[in-house]
Amino acid sequence: MESPNGVSLEWFVQSSALTYILENVEGENGKEVAEVLAEEGETTSEEIANELGMKLGPVRSVLESLYEARATDFRRSRDDETGWISFYWWLNPSGALNYLARKKRSLLQKIKEKLQYERRTVFFACKNRCTKVEFDRAVELEFRCPECGGEMHRADNDGFVCSLEEKSEKLEGNFENRVREREGKAGGGI
Ligand SMILES: [Zn+2]
Numbered sequence: 001m002e003s004p005n006g007v008s009l010e011w012f013v014q015s016s017a018l019t020y021i022l023e024n025v026e027g028e029n030g031k032e033v034a035e036v037l038a039e040e041g042e043t044t045s046e047e048i049a050n051e052l053g054m055k056l057g058p059v060r061s062v063l064e065s066l067y068e069a070r071a072t073d074f075r076r077s078r079d080d081e082t083g084w085i086s087f088y089w090w091l092n093p094s095g096a097l098n099y100l101a102r103k104k105r106s107l108l109q110k111i112k113e114k115l116q117y118e119r120r121t122v123f124f125a126c127k128n129r130c131t132k133v134e135f136d137r138a139v140e141l142e143f144r145c146p147e148c149g150g151e152m153h154r155a156d157n158d159g160f161v162c163s164l165e166e167k168s169e170k171l172e173g174n175f176e177n178r179v180r181e182r183e184g185k186a187g188g189g190i
Contacts, residue, residue, distance in 0.1 A: 021069045
């Protein structure tokens, strides 16, 4: 079944994007709930609970967690006779993919800012590397490590800069993989 924006629900249920989102979903049946939604297209939490033999509360909390990541959407429907309000839920793959893309971009931005700061700042540390401080702070401390009392010297942070660069490249690479995956060309990780 296709969602309204053309992303296949079968693809989405098996995708690394959903796996990533489910890692932050409370409870253990997130995948099963998503599978029922993919099968049914649109359904209520009561029907999902019946189908999976689950209690209503855990089903609702999965649906709400998925909604926070924009992986589900819902509409309310009021029964004219009984006045009873039902919630109909469905999977929203493109909402989830956009949510993840935004999240990834903001993470990447944070790493890049940190990287810039690390590149342009001179740090001081003792030989045990208990902590590293900027020049002004090192002067205040009279170049004595606040933790071990050892003398502080100019510390090279190339290793840390390198690891940040790697992290940033990896994230950018994964981001490209996921875009390819979305286009159905590859099954890379998130
Ligand atoms: Zn120290």
